[in-house]
Amino acid sequence: MITIGTLIAIQAIAVCGLNVIVGYAGQISLGHAAFFGIGAYTAALFATKAGLSFWASLPIVIAISALIGLLLGLPSIRVREDFLAITTIGINFIVEAIFRYVPFFGGALGIGGIPKIAFYGVRLKGISFFILCLVFLFLVIGLCYWLKKSWASLACYAIREEEQAASTLGISPVKFKLLAFVIGTAIAGIGGSLYAHYMQFISAGDFSFPISVGFLSMLVLGGMGTLWGPVLGTLILGILPEIFRPLVDYRILLYTILLLIMIRFQPGGLLGEGSAMRRIFEPLLRVKR
Template sequence: MDDLFNPYYVDIVVFWMIYLLLGLGLNLITGYAGQVSLGHAAFYGIGAYTSAILSVKYGWNAWLSMAAAVVVTFLISALFGLPSLRVREDFLAITTLGLGLIAQSFFKNAEITGGAYGIDAIPAPSLFGTALKNTGYLLLVTVVLIAAVVIMKKMTGSRIGRAWMTIREDETVAQSMGINTTYYKVLVFAIGGAYAGAAGALFAHKVSFISGESFGFTVSATVLSMVVLGGLGSIFGTFFGVTLLYMLPEMFRLFEFELVDPKYLDTYKMMLYGILMVLIMRYRPKGLFGKTGAKLVNIRRSAVKPLDKGGDRVA
């Protein structure tokens, strides 16, 4: 089965799906709940290192270590979400950026993470005695992605999702409606982080070697660009944004273009991301396929008009 498809193309699709998981998690935090995060790569790294450490240094089965990585990232992400209870918007973005940089510094210097040398020889998960590589790993990541999308659709279409969108549009109104904003803001960081943790675990067992360089601010900025371009609060928008910004540079690698020097492809990529972000922020602040919960909030506002002294609603 592993020889069914070209390994190079399989790797492209696998890493595309991993970025989709990252994008979905960030879209929950920023797109649905309105909590701006510039440290999403920290959750990604926590998931990767947790699974790598458990499987390499403690001899855990790869399946168990990946499952544990999701749980650990869920819990740590909830702690990362605590600053959102005190700061908002630009201040929250700077705070999460700082937390992300602290996490990367820990990855690079801590003994348990291998420091600057990282962790290698990370085993691939096996099924019925056969290691999942190439096509087998592609099927595994596909199953995880489908499950992630289904769970996200269920959550965002439920009471939890409506609470997140109300908080995004107006936190004061959400509180006046009786929504426990503390609970829902921490919850969205935890769940969004768990998505990134799953992506990190899949990444670690795919590449078999990780280091702190793989989880820096550039990853956070790239994923945020993908989510904002595609559309805040839209699953389809996440797929579109990730596909466009991830696959476009790969097209330049697959096909030769005289105007593009492959040596400077990463520079061109970041320039392209920057230009697209400026255009999107100017003309489509919610993204190409972004959704707004303003209508929902306006309806709720009419239901919580202040009372006059007689107990009647004020017109």
Template sequence: MNAYVVTVATLVAIQSIVACGLNVVVGYAGQISLGHAAFFGIGAYASALLTTKAGLTFWTALPLVIAITGLVGLLLGIPSLRVRDDFLAITTIGINFIVEAVFLYVPFFGGALGIGGIPRVTFFHVKMKGLPYLYLCLAFLALVLLVCRWFTRSWAGLACFALREDETAAASMGISPVRFKLLAFVLGTAMAGLGGALYAHFMRFISAGDFSFPVSVMLLSMVVLGGMGTLWGPTLGAVILVSLPELFRPLLEIRFLIYTLLLLLMIRFQPGGLLGEASLVRRVFSRLMPGKEAPR
């Protein structure tokens, strides 16, 4: 593989991790979030600061980074999750703009200059770059997918599904809406934090613009395109939405037009996402391999 392909693949893996986190919030618990890039950014900045200013290694910083992002997710989730649907969407957009502004204007976070000189990840004294770093990101993606799979099979996950379908009915079955929505929010933001840390040590320079509102829209698009609430959907969405602009790079002028067209076609013909219920992919799969369950 050449360096360019490795770079794109690494970005796909990182974005997949973040999109999986968003899927926990949006797909499993049904709480719309248009500010997920904020938590991606909090993870990236936390890891960058802990490794450049506090002198920690990536590995010692990582548990802290995940904890910090999850904690901020909890603190911002408590007021946000009091509102529903479109109001929640607007609130989360607000969170995204505020967090971005804090990174941009507070000198501690490097201001407009961002943070540079972020060290590479070392693993047993070997600096990881190129292919090894891609493998590291894929390993974390596998871990995240395992956590997602475990969550969907836990009572907590089932409680989130019930809340997504009908909050009043779920509450009448002993499910505390606040507790389980917050749990999904913390889990989702912690995954974004992990993705952020991997991003920071991959790019080695980050600035506020990397975590702006359009990034949140892109992340939500990945989840919707792949299939909300499915296991593999966000990853498939990330593969398509990160690699498509690269494939269409010669058509620089109109690539966002193609990208928009793709989303509109999806909404019209595959509203459940590529791996969603009764989607084309699933129907073709069951035609080709009768009796076997398609991946979801």
């Protein structure tokens, strides 16, 4: 149970990052697992080769994820929609291939022996690691909340709706798309770092394209651009496979069907604008206020 919970919390962090890119700035990304992986590999390398603790390497991991996000984002955001989707898929495959074939990254064997996180000398495992992940998840959600309330959100919104109109209002589309990309990849890096320290062993396959599809499915299911949508989506798609264990081979098929149903009936996601959940719960919330 705790294992599933921890992994869900870690994935939810990554999906929150994806939400900043896809939901807030409207830039489709099908390569988010690559950035999750970059965070994980950076943390793993610092831990195993440099002997740095999770805490010491965290700022570096965030910085490197953000920097690589920036470098890969620069060319990516110049293309739009379908092309951006394909470009990000390409990024995912390239990053995965580098992890798999460059000996520095452990090659096909991956990187093992990553230590667990210590907190004031106490090794975190089981429930305490889960709590740590929850703390990070809430910090990330706090950041997303702040982003949603800030000027940047209105600007991003304007770009998503009408890029050209936004530019005539003095909003630089390139700047904001890139900003969202960098923030999103940095958040993925945090998730990746937690993942590496939790699993203690990582390999390139953990960050392959189907993982990216999974992230995007979770986001679409929960509701793009919403605050809690990523968490809900990750929760549902994280628990479902455990319940339907016998169907594990058909997981991708189920995801696909679920996505099609969502896009047909609830395009805004479970927590999106005008969704059934909103209609039911919003009146209740209003009474409380």
